[in-house]
Amino acid sequence: GESVGLHLPTLSVQEGDNSIINCAYSNSASDYFIWYKQESGKGPQFIIDIRSNMDKRQGQRVTVLLNKTVKHLSLQIAATQPGDSAVYFCAERDYGNNRLAFGKGNQVVVIP
Amino acid sequence: EAGVTQFPSHSVIEKGQTVTLRCDPISGHDNLYWYRRVMGKEIKFLLHFVKESKQDESGMPNNRFLAERTGGTYSTLKVQPAELEDSGVYFCASSPAGVGEKLFFGSGTQLSVL
Numbered sequence: 001g002e003s004v005g006l007h008l009p010t011l012s013v014q015e016g017d018n019s020i021i022n023c024a025y026s027n028s029a030s031d032y033f034i035w036y037k038q039e040s041g042k043g044p045q046f047i048i049d050i051r052s053n054m055d056k057r058q059g060q061r062v063t064v065l066l067n068k069t070v071k072h073l074s075l076q077i078a079a080t081q082p083g084d085s086a087v088y089f090c091a092e093r094d095y096g097n098n099r100l101a102f103g104k105g106n107q108v109v110v111i112p
Numbered sequence: 113e114a115g116v117t118q119f120p121s122h123s124v125i126e127k128g129q130t131v132t133l134r135c136d137p138i139s140g141h142d143n144l145y146w147y148r149r150v151m152g153k154e155i156k157f158l159l160h161f162v163k164e165s166k167q168d169e170s171g172m173p174n175n176r177f178l179a180e181r182t183g184g185t186y187s188t189l190k191v192q193p194a195e196l197e198d199s200g201v202y203f204c205a206s207s208p209a210g211v212g213e214k215l216f217f218g219s220g221t222q223l224s225v226l
Contacts, residue, residue, distance in 0.1 A: 032213055043218050044155070046216070089155060097168070098160075099145070101157065105154065
């Protein structure tokens with residue numbers, strides 16, 4: 001399968017701890033943001049999304065924070081589990097061109 | 113409900129050969145996207161169909177790539193002739209509403225050009 005994780009920032013986290021994955025974006029016209037998780041050999045899987053009129057949104061064990069002032073997006077995972085090991089991508093949508101643009105990804109490794 | 117399916121899952125071809133990738137979106141999804149991830153880099157947009165029409169093909173690398181979506185159902189992406197730099201994982205995604213929101217991805221086709 002695909003060798004994900006090469007040349008990617010890597011976050012190693014102890015099982016049970018909280019994880020924070022950060023993403024910077026540059027397009028101030030972006031109005032929608034989304035986090036995906038990609039496990040080896042699989043396609044990106046939706047985690048959570050947020051619109052630009054919000055600064056926080058919570059899901060099951062995950063929280064996304066959006067700071068439009070500094071163009072920063074973060075994903076917080078509570079009580080990280082081994083199954084959370086994957087590459088995490090943030091993506092933004094430019095209201096003008098109506099497509100998702102992905103960041104480079106962050107590798108998360110959960111240590112049992 | 114079946115997800116987005118892609119075929120083949122892996123393809124190994126020689127430089128200069130032709131390869132055709134297929135994507136079956138989730139039934140009823142008008143929007144279909146092709147993306148590509150070259151080793152270690154970000155997932156890059158290739159093109160977007162709305163039903164059978166190409167809405168945006170600005171991400172297609174060059175004219176060796178041809179995408180079709182006849183009848184607005186499944187889509188094919190043909191690379192002819194393939195070059196070494198075409199190697200990577202090709203993802204297809206679909207979505208039912210809005211544009212560029214909450215895309216559902218297939219597992220991808222790993223293309224290796226030797």
